Amino acid sequence: MEKRSILHMLDPMPHNSPFDINMAMDAGFDVLMPYSNVKLDSVNGLTQDAIFSRGPAGVKRTGIFIGGRDLALAMDMLNASQRAMVPPFEVSVFADPSGAFTTAAALVACVEKELQNKHGKTLADCKALVFGGTGPVGIATGVIASLAGAQTALVDHLSAETADDVAKAYNRRFSCHLTGAVGGNDAEKAGLLRDADIIFCTAKAGIQVLNAATLKAALQLKVAGDVNAVPPAGIEGIKRNDFGVPLSHAAEGTGAVGVGALAVGNVKYQLQNEMLRLMLETDKPLYLDFRAAFTKAREIV
Amino acid sequence: MEKPFILHMLTTAKNLSPFDVNMALDAGWVSALPYINVEPSEVQGLVQDAIFSRSTKNLKRTGIFIGGRDTKQAMDMLKTAKRSMVPPFEVSVFADPSGAFTTAAGMVAAVEHELITKFNTTLEGKTILALGGTGPVGQAAAVISAQAGANVRIIGRQLEKAQAIADLCSNEFGDGKITITAGADADKAEYMKTADVVFATGAAGIELLSAELVASAPQLKVAADVNAVPPAGIAGVDAFHNGTPIAGSNSGAVGIGALAIGNIKYQAQNLLLKSMLNTDKPLYLHFEHAFAVARDYIKSKA
Numbered sequence: 001m002e003k004r005s006i007l008h009m010l011d012p013m014p015h016n017s018p019f020d021i022n023m024a025m026d027a028g029f030d031v032l033m034p035y036s037n038v039k040l041d042s043v044n045g046l047t048q049d050a051i052f053s054r055g056p057a058g059v060k061r062t063g064i065f066i067g068g069r070d071l072a073l074a075m076d077m078l079n080a081s082q083r084a085m086v087p088p089f090e091v092s093v094f095a096d097p098s099g100a101f102t103t104a105a106a107l108v109a110c111v112e113k114e115l116q117n118k119h120g121k122t123l124a125d126c127k128a129l130v131f132g133g134t135g136p137v138g139i140a141t142g143v144i145a146s147l148a149g150a151q152t153a154l155v156d157h158l159s160a161e162t163a164d165d166v167a168k169a170y171n172r173r174f175s176c177h178l179t180g181a182v183g184g185n186d187a188e189k190a191g192l193l194r195d196a197d198i199i200f201c202t203a204k205a206g207i208q209v210l211n212a213a214t215l216k217a218a219l220q221l222k223v224a225g226d227v228n229a230v231p232p233a234g235i236e237g238i239k240r241n242d243f244g245v246p247l248s249h250a251a252e253g254t255g256a257v258g259v260g261a262l263a264v265g266n267v268k269y270q271l272q273n274e275m276l277r278l279m280l281e282t283d284k285p286l287y288l289d290f291r292a293a294f295t296k297a298r299e300i301v
Numbered sequence: 302m303e304k305p306f307i308l309h310m311l312t313t314a315k316n317l318s319p320f321d322v323n324m325a326l327d328a329g330w331v332s333a334l335p336y337i338n339v340e341p342s343e344v345q346g347l348v349q350d351a352i353f354s355r356s357t358k359n360l361k362r363t364g365i366f367i368g369g370r371d372t373k374q375a376m377d378m379l380k381t382a383k384r385s386m387v388p389p390f391e392v393s394v395f396a397d398p399s400g401a402f403t404t405a406a407g408m409v410a411a412v413e414h415e416l417i418t419k420f421n422t423t424l425e426g427k428t429i430l431a432l433g434g435t436g437p438v439g440q441a442a443a444v445i446s447a448q449a450g451a452n453v454r455i456i457g458r459q460l461e462k463a464q465a466i467a468d469l470c471s472n473e474f475g476d477g478k479i480t481i482t483a484g485a486d487a488d489k490a491e492y493m494k495t496a497d498v499v500f501a502t503g504a505a506g507i508e509l510l511s512a513e514l515v516a517s518a519p520q521l522k523v524a525a526d527v528n529a530v531p532p533a534g535i536a537g538v539d540a541f542h543n544g545t546p547i548a549g550s551n552s553g554a555v556g557i558g559a560l561a562i563g564n565i566k567y568q569a570q571n572l573l574l575k576s577m578l579n580t581d582k583p584l585y586l587h588f589e590h591a592f593a594v595a596r597d598y599i600k601s602k603a
Contacts, residue, residue, distance in 0.1 A: 015336045016344065018351035022363060025332055026304050026355065031487045034334060205349065229353060230387055265353065 003061045004030035005280055007049050010038045010077065011067040019099055020067055023269075027276030029063070043077045049083035051091055059091050065278040066095040071139050072173065073097070075289060082287050092279040094288040096272065097136055103227055104202070105293035106268035106300075108148065110259045111198055111225045113301045114244045118257050119222045121197070124149030126222065131155045131183060131210070131234070132203030134166045137227060141200045142167075144294050146176035155183040155192060157203070158262045183209075190217035199224040201234035208232040212249035219221035221247070221256040229261035271297050304359040305331040306578055309351050312368035313377070319552060320400060324567075325589045328574035331363070337375045341370075344378050348385040348392075357389045364577045367396040372437045374398070376587060383585050393577040395586040397570065401437030405502075406591035407565035408438070408525050409445045411557045412498055414599050415544050419555055425450035427522075430489065431495045432456050432510060433503020433534070435466045438527055441588040442500050444470050447479035448589070454492060460485040474588070485491055493518045500532030501526040512536035512549050521554040529559035569595040 007029040008018050013070050016034040024032050035046065051059055066077045074097035081093045096102050108123075115121045128145050133154030134136045146152040156163035163180025171178055183189040189210060193199070204207045205228050215221075215236065224247060228234035237248040238258035250256035274296060275288055286292075306433050308330040310317055315337045325333045336347060348365065355363055367378050375398035382394045397403050409424075424446055431439045434455035443453045447470070455470070457463030463483035470481045484492055493499075493514050499521065501509045505528050513520065515536055524547060528534040537547040538556030547556045572594040573586050584590070 014338060015347065016334070018334070018347055019335075019354040021332075021334050022307055022351065022354040025307050026359070032332060032334065036337075229390075230349065238319070269354070 002061055003054065003058050004029045005063070006033065006063040006075045007063045007065055008033050008035060008046070009065045009067060010035045010043065010046060012038050012040070012070065012073055012077070013068050017067050017098065019095065020065065023272050024065060024276055027273050028280055029276070033138045035257065040076055040080060041082040044084040044294065047081045048086070051085060051089040055146065056088050059089055060283070062091045063095040068097040069136050071100060071134055071136055072169070077161060078287060078289055081292070085285065089098055090285045092286040092288070094279055094286070096275070096293070098164060099268065099272065100136035100140045101290035101293045102272040102275065103137050103264065103268045104144055105290060105297040106271050107141055107200060107202070107225050107227055108144045109297035109301045110243065110264050110267055111200065111223045112148070112298070113200070114223045114257050114259060118244060118255065121222065122149070126150050126197035127195055128152045128198035128200060129155055129181070130161055130190055130202060132157070132201065134162055135202060135204075138200070138202040139166060139170060140290050141202055142178050143170055143174050143176050144290060145162045145200070146178050147174065150198065151177070153179045155181045155190070157184055158182070174205060186211070186214045187301040188212050193218040193221070195220055197222045199235065201226040201228065203228065203234050206232070208236060210235045212236045215247070215249040216251050219251050219254065221250055221254050223259065225259040225264060227261050227264050229265060233260070267297060267300055270300050274300070304362050306354065306362045307331065307448075308364045308366055309347070310334060310366045310368065311336045311344065311347065311351070313339055313341070313371070313374060314369055317398065318368055321366065321397070324570050325366060325574055328571050329578050341372070341378050341381065344381045345385040348382045349387070352386060352392055354388040360392050361581070362434045362578070363392045365392060365394040367394065367398070367481045369398045370437065372398055372401060372440050373473060373487055376474065378500040379585060379587060384447065386583070393580060393584040393586070395573055395577060395584070397591070398571065399437050400566065402441050402588040403570040403573070403591045403595075404527060404562065404566045405441035405445055405588060406437050406569050408500060408527060408557070408562045409442050409449070410594060410595035410599050411562055411565055412523045412525050413449070413596070415555050415557065418426045420522050423450070427451045427497040427571055428495050429453045429500065430456055430492055431500045431502060432489070433501060433507070435463055436502055439500065439502035440466060440470050440474070442502060443481050444474045444479065445588055445592045447475060447481050447522040451498070454484045456484045456486055456489055456492070460487045474493060477587060488516060490517065493521070495520065497522050499524040499535060501528060503528070503534055505530040506532065508532050508534060508536060510535045515547060516549050516551055518550070518554070519524060521550060521552045523557065524554055525557040525562065527559055529563070565595050565598060568598045572598065
């Protein structure tokens with residue numbers, strides 16, 4: 001009898017994410033095991049514990065998922081887990097902290113598609129702002145967009161210093177070219193929007209970051225994407241299901257379009273589902289991070 | 302292909318109750334995932350995380366269970382969970398802290414059944430003493446029976462604490478539509494003179510009502526005890542009693558013991574967990590719903 005598939009879900013936070021649990025179940029894993037409060041230095045031990053108990057056929061039915069809220073930590077954990085493998089005893093590992101990698105990959109891929117379709121531009125031609133840019137989804141969005149060539153700024157709602165520090169730290173780590181900025185009030189936000197081609201909104205759910213009046217300041221805006229599914233929308237006028245719908249509050253003549261949270265969510269959903277399935281189907285172990293997620297997301301859109 | 306049934310089980314305690322996990326899996330949930338040491342402030346985040354990863358069709362195959370040990374906290378978490386839904390992204394939620402809601406429902410439904418079958422009456426207007434009634438089971442039982450029309454007095458060792466719990470039950474759990482009173486354990490001989498029904502929901506192994514007091518009660522009809530560990534909470538009522546006459550009662554009272562209550566509790570919890578699997582509209586389940594299914598179960602058996 002074929003062994004049941006098992007996904008060991010490692011999370012540095014007090015709780016695993018119910019979102020990821022639903023996703024993993026739906027992708028076809030038979031058994032999910034949550035591990036919460038996992039420290040980086042436990043990853044080696046947990047990984048080696050997982051690979052040695054099922055034999056070479058069994059390891060193919062075993063996977064490790066890395067969650068959490070911290071992108072850098074998740075990458076460190078992914079690397080630690082990969083280093084802990086003892087071929088042929090090795091399993092696939094997928095890092096997607098807070099779903100940030102897949103959400104960010106889906107968001108950037110959707111926006112890239114609309115940029116191409118509606119404006120004939122690529123990311124490399126554009127200046128992008130990431131509101132909520134110092135959170136997990138925001139950082140991942142920024143890194144992906146920057147690596148794809150967009151001139152990208154992470155916008156924090158409280159402090160320019162925080163944004164700068166985060167930008168520098170991730171530039172060092174992933175050789176990208178992020179900058180930092182602060183957008184605490186409407187005047188600051190309007191100032192940033194003036195020459196932006198792309199807006200990514202990855203702020204907290206249920207918070208409106210950009211209202212109609214502020215959006216008027218964005219004279220070059222081409223595409224705005226919002227991942228907030230809890231009303232009010234992060235960007236006023238973008239509906240949850242919008243995918244390339246003209247932005248009702250955009251400045252005249254920009255032809256700017258919006259991508260809403262459920263449109264991004266559909267791609268993110270498919271993407272995370274396919275990444276999880278890959279782990280079940282692969283013959284060779286896979287180590288999946290945001291780069292793999294973005295490659296796959298581009299295929300999906 | 303239909304997606305598997307997933308129950309996200311939240312508890313403020315450091316472990317889930319294995320009882321609840323067994324119950325959930327036996328009711329048909331394919332996967333039961335634990336979230337321990339949950340802070341009430343984390344409920345909204347967890348709920349919104351759970352509702353956005355499945356299509357609305359498959360959300361019907363997703364649920365949330367709220368355990369823990371504290372009644373008020375569990376009810377608050379249930380309310381928060383309900384408020385956190387973003388229709389049509391919503392799932393059913395069932396609160397049953399320490400199994401107290403279903404245990405209380407099982408006990409009150411069993412008592413009601415004895416009142417109907419042996420005494421040709423109902424809970425309406427009955428005087429009920431909830432001995433050791435300040436705990437989760439006592440609170441829920443008091444509220445359920447008060448909502449069914451009984452006059453309930455929660456008895457505790459300290460009158461002040463019993464009064465605070467009674468107020469909580471009346472105002473918070475009963476929405477101010479019921480009035481539950483309080484009394485001190487030291488005065489229970491006096492209260493027994495007018496009691497029709499006694500609930501014993503104290504800690505296991507403590508006698509809450511002596512044989513003497515049972516004999517002294519002129520209108521006692523039913524005495525129910527959730528304690529399965531000897532000595533019995535009510536003298537003369539053992540765990541196996543199920544409408545059995547209590548030796549020594551001068552009013553012809555019958556006893557209901559822990560196993561009879563446990564059986565109905567089991568059925569009520571099973572039915573509620575199953576109802577979450579089969580519902581078209583999300584359900585938000587607590588002691589009132591537990592009582593409704595416990596009553597239905599008894600009726601269906603009769």
